[in-house]
Amino acid sequence: MRDQRRKDAVWMFGTYTFILVMTVAMLVPLYWMIVAATLPQSEFIQFPPRLYPGTAFFENFAALQDRMNFVRSIWNSVFIAVVYTVLSVLLCSMAGFAFAKYEFRFKEPIFYLILATLVLPIQLLVIPLFLMMAQIDWTDTFRAIIIPWLANPIGIFLMRQNMKSIPNALLESARMDGATEFQIFYRIALPAMRSSVAALAIILFLFQWDLFLYPLVILESSANYTIPVALAGLEGTQRVYYDQIMVATTLAIVPLAILFLVLQKQFVSGILAGSLKE
Amino acid sequence: MAGITLTDLSKVYDPGGEAVLAVDDVDLEVHDGEFLVLVGPSGCGKSTTLRCVAGLEDVTEGSIRFGEDDVTDFRASERDVAMVFQNYALYPHMTVRENIGFGLKLTSKLSSTEIKAKVEEVAEMLGITELLNDKPKALSGGQQQRVALGRAIVREPAVFLMDEPLSNLDAKLRSDMRTELQELQNDLAVTTVYVTHDQTEAMAMGDRIAVMNGGVLQQVGPPEEVYRQPVNEFVADFIGSPSINLLSATVEGATLSGPAGFQYELSDPTPLEGHNRVRVGIRPEDMTIGEDSPNRATVTVVEPMGNENFCYMELGTTELTARIDPTLRPTEGEDVPFSFAEAALYLFDDETGETLKAKTDAEASVPNRGVDLETEVSN
Numbered sequence: 001m002r003d004q005r006r007k008d009a010v011w012m013f014g015t016y017t018f019i020l021v022m023t024v025a026m027l028v029p030l031y032w033m034i035v036a037a038t039l040p041q042s043e044f045i046q047f048p049p050r051l052y053p054g055t056a057f058f059e060n061f062a063a064l065q066d067r068m069n070f071v072r073s074i075w076n077s078v079f080i081a082v083v084y085t086v087l088s089v090l091l092c093s094m095a096g097f098a099f100a101k102y103e104f105r106f107k108e109p110i111f112y113l114i115l116a117t118l119v120l121p122i123q124l125l126v127i128p129l130f131l132m133m134a135q136i137d138w139t140d141t142f143r144a145i146i147i148p149w150l151a152n153p154i155g156i157f158l159m160r161q162n163m164k165s166i167p168n169a170l171l172e173s174a175r176m177d178g179a180t181e182f183q184i185f186y187r188i189a190l191p192a193m194r195s196s197v198a199a200l201a202i203i204l205f206l207f208q209w210d211l212f213l214y215p216l217v218i219l220e221s222s223a224n225y226t227i228p229v230a231l232a233g234l235e236g237t238q239r240v241y242y243d244q245i246m247v248a249t250t251l252a253i254v255p256l257a258i259l260f261l262v263l264q265k266q267f268v269s270g271i272l273a274g275s276l277k278e
Numbered sequence: 279m280a281g282i283t284l285t286d287l288s289k290v291y292d293p294g295g296e297a298v299l300a301v302d303d304v305d306l307e308v309h310d311g312e313f314l315v316l317v318g319p320s321g322c323g324k325s326t327t328l329r330c331v332a333g334l335e336d337v338t339e340g341s342i343r344f345g346e347d348d349v350t351d352f353r354a355s356e357r358d359v360a361m362v363f364q365n366y367a368l369y370p371h372m373t374v375r376e377n378i379g380f381g382l383k384l385t386s387k388l389s390s391t392e393i394k395a396k397v398e399e400v401a402e403m404l405g406i407t408e409l410l411n412d413k414p415k416a417l418s419g420g421q422q423q424r425v426a427l428g429r430a431i432v433r434e435p436a437v438f439l440m441d442e443p444l445s446n447l448d449a450k451l452r453s454d455m456r457t458e459l460q461e462l463q464n465d466l467a468v469t470t471v472y473v474t475h476d477q478t479e480a481m482a483m484g485d486r487i488a489v490m491n492g493g494v495l496q497q498v499g500p501p502e503e504v505y506r507q508p509v510n511e512f513v514a515d516f517i518g519s520p521s522i523n524l525l526s527a528t529v530e531g532a533t534l535s536g537p538a539g540f541q542y543e544l545s546d547p548t549p550l551e552g553h554n555r556v557r558v559g560i561r562p563e564d565m566t567i568g569e570d571s572p573n574r575a576t577v578t579v580v581e582p583m584g585n586e587n588f589c590y591m592e593l594g595t596t597e598l599t600a601r602i603d604p605t606l607r608p609t610e611g612e613d614v615p616f617s618f619a620e621a622a623l624y625l626f627d628d629e630t631g632e633t634l635k636a637k638t639d640a641e642a643s644v645p646n647r648g649v650d651l652e653t654e655v656s657n
Contacts, residue, residue: 169367172334177381177429178355191371 037246044242057247064234064244070251072223073230076142078255080226081208084146088204089197091150096159097185101171111160114153122213130217140220149208155200162196163189198266205259227252280345280436281469282308282331287340289326300326302493303340310345311467313460315484317474319516323493324473325441331471332439333357344436355385360430361439365446366422368414368429374401375410378428385433400432403462420451427459431466438463438470444479456482477517481505489513511631514559514624520588520599522559522624529553538594540573542623549625549635556634559624562588564637565600567608571617577608591616 036044039054064070098104099111129148130139138144166189174184190197212228219225225233231252234245260267289301301323308314316324329335331342333354341350349357360381368377379397382388388396401407404424414422423443430438443459444452460483463470474480480487481501488498489512497509501517508514514522527534532547534540536558550556567589575591575598582604589600589608600616608614625635 167365167367169363169365170369172332172354173361173363173367173429174369174380175334175354176332176359176361177433178385179380180355183384188369192369194371 033246034250036242037250039243041241041243044246056243060243060247061251063241064247067241067244068222068225068230068233070230070248073225073227074251074255076224077209077227077252080142080145081205081255083142084149084208085201085205087146088150088152088155089201092152092155092200092204093159093163093190093193093197094185095151095156096161097163097189099156099160100163101166101168101189111156114151114156118153122211126214126217129214133218139218140224141218142224144218145211145215145226146208149211152204152207155204158200158203159193159196162193166192195266198263202260202263202267206256209256280347281310281312282306282437282471283343284327284331285341285343287327287330287342288338289323289330289335290338299493301330304490304493304495306488306495306498308469308471310469313463313470313472313483313485315472315474315480315487316490317477317480317484317487317516318490318496320475322490324475324490326493327490328361328439328441328471328473331437332359332361334361357437358435359437359439360433360435361441362426362430362443364442366414366426366443368422368425370414373411373413374406374417374425374428377414377425378432381429381433396432397428400428403431404428419447420455423447423455427462431462435468438468440470440472442474443472445474445476452479459483478519481517487517489516491516507633507636508624509633511557511559511626511633514626514633518561520562520601522561523565523596523598524557524559524626525593525596525598526555526628527558528555534558536593537596538575540593542573544620544623546620553628553634555628557626557628557631559626560618560622561624561637562599562601564618564622565598565602565616566618567591567600567602567614567616568606569615569617571615573617574613574615577610577612577614579610580607582607589614 035051035053037060038057039050040056040059043050043054095114099107125148133139133144133148170188170192171184174188179187210228211226212232215226216229216232219229222230222233227248231245231248234241234248284304284306287301287304287306288299291298291300304323304327306327316327318324326335330337333349333352333356337350341348343349344357344359369380372380375394375397378400379393382393382396383390386393398407398410401410404427406421406424406428409417409421409425414425417425423446426443440459444455447455456479472483484501486498486500487504489496489504491512497504497513499507504513505517508517511524515524525536525540527536527540527542529550532544532550534542534544534550534556536542542558544550573593575593577589577591578597579590581588581590585604587602587604587606589602589606591598591600591614598616621638623635624633624637626633
């Protein structure tokens with residue numbers, strides 16, 4: 001009995017130590033990024049490094065904004081990601097709903113075909129997509145960044161799995177109440193899936209926020225640059241402005257942090273959805 | 279208000295190319311304002327029939343009429359029916375008020391104040407006014423049930439359909455709700471089709487009951503008639519609790535010979551004509567034990583119910599049940615004589631199960647009381 005208790009204690013100690021180490025390992029770069037954003041370049045590269053924040057944040061930011069309109073890039077990224085997320089959540093949910101709750105010909109093959117597109121890396125799609133966009137004269141536009149990625153296979157898969165858990169009786173009940181199929185989707189299925197929608201929103205937002213190679217190819221004028229494209233531009237050929245890069249990356253995570261904080265509760269329950277029978 | 283007429287209704291499911299006949303050529307008429315209970319064992323096609331009436335399933339063959347209107351090809355939303363589901367199917371993200379008002383909001387031309395007034399009126403009728411702002415998750419099973427009913431009632435449909443609405447409630451609540459539902463249906467006088475596998479519920483609630491088995495409609499009639507005059511062995515066996523006692527017997531003239539030396543002589547052998555073997559049925563309440571009789575069975579269990587006792591016996595390998603007076607407590611393993619009146623006897627065709635003779639005497643159904651018995655003193 002006592003042995004067992006000791007074993008449990010050791011196990012628990014080990015587990016918590018591991019979690020602590022991992023947490024620190026993940027937080028250190030983040031902390032370093034924020035500290036570095038507040039230091040002048042000279043202090044940033046000294047050894048041993050300075051580990052507490054300085055006061056040069058606004059100077060660094062001013063220098064960054066001087067070199068390029070970074071605020072504009074943040075706005076571009078936010079605009080693209082928000083519009084993309086809203087449209088894609090709607091589209092993926094509708095597709096997931098159809099795959100989960102309707103019978104139609106070739107349903108399974110179509111679904112697996114969509115899943116199969118997951119194996120195609122973005123790098124493979126960039127050139128053909130660019131050619132298509134050039135043909136319809138969409139290069140250097142936001143719609144070229146948003147529209148090709150709207151049907152997201154992971155999103156469709158996620159929503160299909162979750163929509164399957166909606167009892168058929170619920171939909172039938174709405175049908176008897178006189179709801180149209182779209183009303184059933186929009187007023188019953190979607191609200192009932194709120195946590196999955198939140199999880200999907202975060203996944204899609206992140207996907208678009210991090211998208212780099214494709215916007216790099218499509219966007220030409222610097223006024224249209226998204227954050228990743230703008231960041232890449234900061235690595236000059238002569239000198240790397242670490243201070244400015246750090247300010248930029250620090251600012252780049254702010255919208256994400258806000259989004260995650262707002263949706264956190266729903267995101268976690270969405271990830272866990274279906275794991276417990278209530 | 280409208281009656282419902284099903285003509286030659288058939289439904290074939292075809293999952294993966296394997297056709298399953300769920301409803302087989304059903305003809306059924308539900309009168310205007312009637313409470314009809316569709317009853318049968320699991321998988322007998324009763325729910326499928328109901329879903330066809332609701333418009334939730336396509337009909338393979340046959341037609342459905344509400345009054346004079348053929349609604350076979352109408353969608354569920356166009357049929358003016360309301361359905362209460364077994365698991366209530368309340369919208370989880372809406373309050374009780376929104377749940378009840380949802381249908382009206384979508385289909386009626388009422389203003390939001392009119393809808394509000396109607397929802398409140400129905401809520402008051404069902405005693406759930408104080409729950410109007412709660413979400414379904416916060417409600418007990420019985421309360422959820424009321425909300426589901428409210429959602430059906432508020433639309434004032436021509437037809438109510440109920441798919442085992444009480445089966446998720448505990449026994450006490452179930453019997454309370456049973457009464458309440460009947461009163462409600464009486465007040466509203468809306469044609470109602472109620473599906474259940476519980477024959478007690480069917481007997482208690484239905485103006486008429488329709489017994490189904492294997493997709494085929496077996497018998498339709500008032501509960502008393504179905505109980506007393508079943509058309510076949512299945513109906514006799516399914517309706518009645520505890521179930522009817524059934525045993526196989528060979529026929530020699532007017533004498534029936536069954537298992538373990540069972541013998542019974544009929545004074546009127548007309549129903550036996552042309553049969554070598556028959557199935558014999560006796561309702562548990564028509565069995566008398568302890569009176570002098572050549573037929574004896576071994577007592578296995580006695581279940582006291584308070585107002586009566588259920589005495590389970592074995593006749594060879596055939597199990598028999600008798601409903602007896604609560605003062606009678608035969609001991610387990612005891613051989614007791616049992617008897618019954620000829621008028622109470624049912625006879626069924628050995629092959630088709632068709633009824634050859636049903637119970638004829640009204641008095642025969644009265645359970646025996648105060649029989650002088652040696653075993654009475656035990657315990």
